[in-house]
Amino acid sequence: MTTRIGVVTFPGSLDDRDAQRAVRLAGGEAVPLWHRDTNLHQVDAVILPGGFSYGDYLRCGAIARFSPVMETVIEQAKAGMPVLGICNGFQVLCESHLLPGALTRNDHLHFICRDQKLRVENAATAWTSDYTEGQEITVPLKNGEGGYVADERTLDELEAEGRVVFRYLDLNPNGSRRDIAGVTNAAGNVVGLMPHPEHAVEALTGPTTDGLGFFTSVLKKLVTA
Amino acid sequence: MARVVVDVMLKPEILDPQGQAVQRALPRLGYQGISDVRQGKRFELEVEGPVDGTVLARIREMAETFLANTVIENFTVRVEDAAEATAEAASEPKAEGVAP
């Protein structure tokens, strides 16, 4: 049986098909989930994709957080199900308080799309075990509100507990505190990041195939689990 | 040091997709009875020295040419001062949001 990974579509989700493709290329079965779904159709993990859920009006991810599907996702995430939030998905996870901190307007105030170099700081989460700590990868980044902020105490805590999963290298594209590109929860099953691994899974359409590791990591974890 | 507040709102006849999105979400969150929501911008300017008529006129000009886009937005300028704070307190105490 192949492993089922759900990809949630909120109104305004944009990279949902791409996340599904990435799951398939990694060998999993992608299961579309609808924001009004109240059950998760027996998926083993969930991806909250990029986009502008509900237009990103009010705040990015703020309205999506209250959708029916998120109630179950929050519940399951707390119970240990692997959940990955990419870009808008990361924002939803922060708004849901599954991850600490918040994402604010890029410090230069522009939307930015670029190939971004990252360092993998934590290769022990559900979504990063196929990487090695310190590995450098390049994946696309595209956002207008990607500045990661949290109070100093939280930031120190994240650092101390090794919960900073990715850091921007060469250039901090949005003013994120301490160059943080992605973080995880204490249990390591919930990961959120601003850059887009699902856009780096094919040499033809991405800058690299460095993003595949996210999807193979979780598939391996679920098979051995 | 005085604070001048400039509120900038979309003109009533202009579509406000942000306000609409908020309004549409409210019933789902269990809030009834809000018939309309408009979302605008609030600028808090810290002014050095006294805020007299000249300063306020300058700020109004600044609001008109820079802070607001008068093609689609209206604005108001006011000094946030003791008198106002009192008036507010009289009508309803201010609720300060604090992080949990």
Place this chain on the structure above:
Amino acid sequence: MARVVVDVMLKPEILDPQGQAVQRALPRLGYQGISDVRQGKRFELEVEGPVDGTVLARIREMAETFLANTVIENFTVRVEDAAEATAEAASEPKAEGVAP
């Protein structure tokens, strides 16, 4: 029908790039003497029926859980009413921006 205004501002310790961009632009545009600018959001809610304590408490809850993200933002809730308008008028007349 009453109007309730919710103002949401970034907490003082959170960087406000929009406010900063405005402040930086001011001297270039010929405005001196503004030592700080913060940019936030203003929501105008049109409430059906009277705004009593219960309604206001609900709106405060709504602001806390939804309109503001209290990880990074503070908010205030107030009824926009006659008392306030008078207070404002006393301090300084409101400048209504109108399109040319």
Place this chain on the structure above:
Amino acid sequence: MSPRTPLDTVKHAAATPDARQPFRELGMTEDEYLRVRDILGRRPTGSELAMYSVMWSEHCSYKSSKVHLKQFSEKAPASDALLVGIGEQAGVVDVGQGYAVTFKVESHNHPSYVEPYQGAATGIGGIVRDIIAMGARPVAVMDPLRFGAADHPDTARVVHGVVAGIGGYGNCLGLPNIGGEVVFDPCYQGNPLVNALCVGVMRHEDIHLAKASGTGNKVILYGARTGGDGIGGASILASETFDADKPSKRPAVQVGDPFQEKLLIECTLEAFAEKLVVGIQDLGAAGLSCATSELASNGTGGMRVDLSTVPLRDHTLSPEEILMSESQERMCAVVAPENVDRFLAICEKWDVTATVIGEVTDGERLEIYWHGELIVDVPPRTVAHDGPVYHRPMARPGWLDALQADTPDALPRPANGDELREQVLSLVSSPNQADKSWITSQYDRYVLGNTVLAQPEDSGMLRIDEETGLGVALATDGNGRYAKLDPYAGAQLALAEAYRNVAATGARPLAVTDCLNFPSPEDPAGMWQFAEACRGLADACQALGTPVTGGNVSLYNQTGDTGIHPTPVVGVLGVIDDVARRTPMAFSGEGQMIYLLGDTREEFGGSAWTDVVHGHLGGLPPAVDLDRERLLAEILVNASRDGMIDAAHDLSDGGLIQALVESCLKGGRGARLVVPDGLSAFTFLFSESAGRAIVAVPRSEEVRFTGMCDARGMPATRIGVIDGDTIDVQGAFSLPLAELREAHTRTLPALFGHTRHA
């Protein structure tokens, strides 16, 4: 609220034939007004007048341009690829394997000057709805832009707003931006050009046309509620009296809601997939007036609409205003009665407001009611299709001879290697030739996961089929300086360049869309320019075998007496069987041979060199040789298919050195060049002769490649080798890549502020 005139019903109009009507204020001539009276046999009601005035406007009726645009059909080359030609919302092209592609470019020039962000945003919104209305899934956008002088104080306002608007809308819709243009020239100061192109994909069987047929079928309006946007004119009708000095104020600016449009895309495509739609039409300019009259006139039978059912954002709107409102993000569908419930359910699923506002009748009239009263009763064709047609006077401008006589021949040329070097740096750092990533990095090029090539490549390329690798490529071009010197040749050069760009990436050019941006047609000189450009484009499309499938005309781009350079923007669509075979522009293969394809002549009229170094515009643009363009394209496509070249880049403004610098910077490799015999280094580097490209040929392929060029009669000159980290022109100068990169990339950030795209 101001008092209103009593409702102007059809009955009332018939009874008050002498009532004065504000046709002039609505932009109608007396003749046009009399024609309406003639058609109706009475005076029009206020609502009818609103409809005719807006539908017979230049923008909607093409009344000045029609007689010239005809040539695109008359001279259309025979093409098996064309599934739907000119006249529909967008043309449709067969790209094989059962796929069809629809694409179109449109202008949103004037609104983008008034309110740059919203003007540009709604420009994207409008063109995307055209594509959805054909039944296609939109898959990418492009944005050809023209701004005033780069250092003019107002330019930054427009640039910031337009770029943010295009990004804000397109990014939020989830459409990758795969190309466009950015040109600065003082002639666009008060008239920036914001053109927007959208491309969509569908299966052949899914093509939908805008028509209302089938008596009893329902007309459903869905999407945003109708507000008072963009109806300056109609408020005249709604005001107290026709000559009231205080017409109610309505904004001329429309605000876009890309989130709503994204929902509109998904919900429309779902309805198409379930075959629920008989006909469909987007609401763009002229809103409901246009949608109802076009749907009705394209179908069989008539249509009855109850305007009082239209969901409103502003309840004070009068019927005239509702008919004219240009509120964004709305569509109109014709649906059989048995499918209405399902259609509405799909709309509900996507949170899209949908309302049945009328039905198709077996009559021949478009009848519109307002709270039970008949306020419009017209033959729909007379509104939508039988508008006035003008043969406006034209005259070759008196200044043209002098302009053409002022050739660049007398301009001082660089005297030595050092001067050449300086001028190369000036060229590649000039705003028009500089790196555009300050702009393009504000656009999402990755979303949907099928972008194979995007900026700064010669064309944007998209994968259409993940299994087979079938793809399409698109490029847009237009050189207003060339067109100013000779509009006939200028239009042909625009086509030739876009065609060449598509071929350079390995795709076979198939079809054309165009956006003709011109000054006032009421000036005979402007009209002549327009006519010449149409003639040139039609002739060239015929010669190249690429039919025009649709496009857009934007006239009156003029402030006072000064018009913009005539600016025909041409988009070319090509097909590639396997996107894995695409040719990128980057010179990265150390040791590979650089070949120049084509002939280089002393051609500097309208060139970037004359502009950057001398601020000069005069003479004649480069000669057009369409046979050569065709041959060059075949060579580039074959070489890509057969794996003979690793990189290619077409030559256009800035000439060879500009192209070489771009390819070297992209690949991170330098080059050693030798000036070919018979050419001066200056001409070699800066000439803008058309029909040329540079390619990188691996040594192992050299014999095969040159053999092919020889056999086909394509001049191919070995000009150098990819090598090291400097560009070295033997005997002239040497420039480190780092210095070139700095010069090429610093310009736009220095002008418009720093983002972090590096």
